[in-house]
Every structure is written in C-alpha cells, then in structure tokens.
Amino acid sequence: MKELITYIAKSLVDKPEEVSVQEVEGEKTSVIELKVAPEDLGKVIGKQGRTARAMRTILSATATKLRKRAVLEILE
Amino acid sequence: MEWLEGEGKTEDEAVEDAMKKLGVSSRDEVRVEIIGEKRKLFGFGEKRVKVKVALNESSVKTSEEKVSESINILQKLLNGMGIDAKVEGNEKGDNIYLNIFSEVGGILIGRRGETLDSLEHLVDRLINRKFQERVNIVIDTENYRERRREKLDRLAKGLARQVKTTGKRAAIPSMTTRDRKVIHMALQNDSSVETISEGEGFDRKVVISPKRTRY
Numbered sequence: 001m002k003e004l005i006t007y008i009a010k011s012l013v014d015k016p017e018e019v020s021v022q023e024v025e026g027e028k029t030s031v032i033e034l035k036v037a038p039e040d041l042g043k044v045i046g047k048q049g050r051t052a053r054a055m056r057t058i059l060s061a062t063a064t065k066l067r068k069r070a071v072l073e074i075l076e
Numbered sequence: 077m078e079w080l081e082g083e084g085k086t087e088d089e090a091v092e093d094a095m096k097k098l099g100v101s102s103r104d105e106v107r108v109e110i111i112g113e114k115r116k117l118f119g120f121g122e123k124r125v126k127v128k129v130a131l132n133e134s135s136v137k138t139s140e141e142k143v144s145e146s147i148n149i150l151q152k153l154l155n156g157m158g159i160d161a162k163v164e165g166n167e168k169g170d171n172i173y174l175n176i177f178s179e180v181g182g183i184l185i186g187r188r189g190e191t192l193d194s195l196e197h198l199v200d201r202l203i204n205r206k207f208q209e210r211v212n213i214v215i216d217t218e219n220y221r222e223r224r225r226e227k228l229d230r231l232a233k234g235l236a237r238q239v240k241t242t243g244k245r246a247a248i249p250s251m252t253t254r255d256r257k258v259i260h261m262a263l264q265n266d267s268s269v270e271t272i273s274e275g276e277g278f279d280r281k282v283v284i285s286p287k288r289t290r291y
Contacts, residue, residue: 004156011149011202014080014097048277051201054194061183061191062157 001062001070005032008055013040029069032059036074044074078208079128081111087125094129099206105132131208139167142203142211146172149202150215153195159184170210174199176217184217189224192217193252225258232262235284236269245285247274256282 002023010016018037023030036044045052056072063070082094091108100106111126143165154161154176161178176184185192192215200213214221235246248259259282260271270287273280 007152007156054197057190057194061186065158065183
C-alpha cells in the first residue's frame with residue numbers, strides 16, 4: 001500500500017525527491033502518511049480534493065482485499 | 077508550451093533533472109534555456125546551474141505511444157493494488173479506452189463505480205502530465221459502464237412515468253456527474269418531463285419534474 005501511494009505521489013508532483021510516505025500499521029487499520037513539498041500539496045489534493053479522494057478510494061479497495069482498513073493522511 | 081525547471085551542478089545535470097520531471101529520456105526531444113548560474117559563498121563551494129526545458133513540437137507523442145503509456149500507468153496502479161490483471165487499450169477521437177481483465181471484478185468497480193472512477197481520474201492526471209495534447213481516459217471492466225448506463229436509463233424512464241401519473245417531482249440522490257448525465261440524456265427527448273441537477277457537491281442530485289407549461 002505504501003508503494004502504491006509512493007508511486008502515485010511521485011508521478012503527480014514536481015519534486016518527487018521530496019515525497020515521503022510512512023506506513024503506521026495497526027492491528028486492523030493502517031495509516032499511510034504522505035508528505036510532499038509545500039508547493040506540490042495542491043497537486044496531490046487536486047481540484048476540490050478529487051485526487052486525494054481518488055487515492056483514498058483505491059487505497060481502501062486495496063485494504064479491503066487484504067481484509068484491513070487503510071487511511072491516507074496528507075501531512076502539511 | 078509547458079516549461080519545467082531543473083537544477084544541478086552542471087548544465088547537463090540540470091537538463092537531466094528537468095527532463096526527468098517532464099518524463100522524457102532523450103535530449104533531442106526538448107528545448108533548453110539556461111536561466112542562470114550561481115556560486116555559493118563568493119565563488120567557493122558548489123556551483124548551481126538552473127535551466128528550463130520544454131518539449132519540442134516535433135516530439136509530441138503519437139497516439140499509439142499515448143495508448144501504450146496509459147496502459148502502462150494503469151498496469152502499475154493495479155500492481156500496486158495487488159491485483160493481477162491484463163489491460164487492453166484503444167483510441168477513438170480524443171478518448172483512450174482502457175479495459176481491465178481480472179478475476180477480482182467487484183473490488184475494481186467499487187460502490188457505484190467509484191473505484192473505477194478513481195483509477196480513471198488518476199490515470200488521466202498522470203498521463204496528461206506527460207503529454208502536451210490532452211487526452212480523455214475512460215476505464216472499464218466487465219462492461220460495467222454499459223451495464224450501469226442501461227440500469228440508470230431504465231430507472232430514469234420508470235421515474236418519468238411515475239412523475240407523469242402523479243404530477244409530482246422525483247429526485248435521485250447521490251450520483252456521480254457521469255451518472256447524472258445518463259439521466260439527463262435518457263429523458264432529453266421526453267417532452268412531458270424535465271430534468272435538473274440541484275444542490276452542491278455531494279448533495280447534488282437529479283430532479284425529474286413535470287414540464288411546466290408556458291403561458
């Protein structure tokens with residue numbers, strides 16, 4: 001799941017080298033923390049949060065397949 | 077034309093940096109302009125060169141490349157999701173149609189197609205960063221798009237009949253933009269009812285109401 005978000009985020013931003021993704025694994029829920037350069041924040045969020053929502057949706061689908069839950073947090 | 081900036085110790089390094097951001101691998105494909113050079117600490121220390129690059133007009137990708145690149149991106153997303161799948165693609169007009177073949181079905185589609193829509197949005201974003209001419213991505217699996225369209229078409233026509241007999245309006249809540257469009261299209265030739273989208277954001281819904289007679 002971490003790799004998935006890393007790939008998407010790095011492809012979206014202007015500064016891929018400043019993308020960092022941490023996965024905090026809980027028993028049932030994993031939290032994926034995404035950090036990007038401040039000027040790239042808009043790119044991973046998208047118009048009206050559409051891109052962030054799309055990432056969350058496919059993350060949930062992935063987690064469901066693993067019988068888990070996953071939450072994406074975009075850190076500022 | 078989209079210009080992207082790059083930085084490095086030498087001009088070559090700076091150009092390479094910018095090309096990476098642009099997603100091209102050959103220097104022949106780009107135009108380069110040097111923005112400036114600077115040395116830190118009075119000429120000692122590291123030199124930094126800043127350049128900007130843009131795609132040459134002649135290297136605007138052919139549609140075949142766009143289709144194969146879109147397939148590539150979608151395949152990477154599916155791999156990342158741990159889904160074993162095959163993707164086929166073709167192009168019609170400004171649209172690139174991608175069809176996913178897999179065993180997982182439902183997970184890929186999601187509630188009301190939202191997983192499919194999300195994949196579509198992401199592939200759209202990633203592919204259109206790489207190419208100058210915009211393309212529109214349409215992703216489908218197991219003929220879901222057509223099945224959904226038919227289902228909504230029946231729903232719209234059924235509700236239209238109800239609206240005609242009762243004279244009262246009917247609303248269909250929680251749908252995507254695409255779903256709402258299907259409803260509008262299904263009833264556009266029905267002269268006795270009209271369809272309007274109401275509300276904002278997640279509350280937006282289609283309302284079918286008896287057509288007002290003008291005086």
